[in-house]
Amino acid sequence: MKRLAALLALVAMPTAARAQTPCLTASDAEAIALVAMPDIIRETGRICTALPPSSLVRRPSSAFLARYDAAADSAWPAARAAIVKLSDPAVDLLLQSDYARPLLTSIFAPQIVGRVQPADCPTIDRLVTLLEPLPARNTAGIIVATLQYLKARKARGKQVAVVPDLPVCAAVSQ
Template identity: 65%
Template sequence: MRRFLAAVVLLTLPSTALAQTPCLKRAEAEAITLVALPDIILETGRVCTSLPATSLVRRTSGPFLDRYQAEADRAWPAARAAIAKLSDPRVSMLLLQSEYARPLITALIAPQIVGRVQTSDCGTIDRLVTLLEPLSPRNIAGIVVASLQHLKSEKARGTAAVRDVPDLPVCSAAER
């Protein structure tokens, strides 16, 4: 099964024949973010076991996660199109139409993001999630994408503090 998943991932990566990977516009990046957020929240809860079980990121069900799941469901068609934009066109649409595409994609994204979380970060994450909880999932996705755009522009300027930020295919704020 893991070999199959690895093969699928390789097929969805941009083709080396493409001259340049296109960037995702704000709405496209927000759609992908919305689709990934429920799994990112759940994965964060698995990492942050030192937090109380009542912490929003530790909850495995309930109204908080239900809101994010509902928005993820609504965002999936736009996210699928955005992922296709970044993928090899010869295989992306066939793969992305599969019922396995979404869980596979979120299973790849969430650990990559949450894998950077240190247990010492969990208190800060808990505080941030608690403060942001009243906002809609769409607003949270917008904050995430705006932050990524800002980090990308800072990295392009050579800011040392963001040197290790991965190169993400998010358009700069000017390219929206």
């Protein structure tokens, strides 16, 4: 129980407390995105009930989602290392628990998907359908590159949509 409380404290740590932490490389951020994507897709399907049941986000079990689950499993060691990089090396022991990953994704997925409005669902459905043929790693790369682009625009004072506060390094050749 102490480990669970410590992990929750890490996740809930205010942004200001993490201000001195290093940024994530694109690979780090992609690993975290890959780990979170299956739960984000499932959570989106629960919100987008107006979409047809055949929609990729509405099918809780499908070859599409199985690919993302497999990619998430493969990405977990790198994602865990990225989370440790952002926090404290002692957190690594906590993240080795079988409960750490489901706990983290169950916290983050609703935070991300909670911004989705039912009117957004047709656009999300189209985007997911267009991305479906790509490997999960490519989709994660597109998400991270988009976040980097939006953060750069915001840093230049441009108007942008809400950008999640994932400390991704500025886009550079990596």
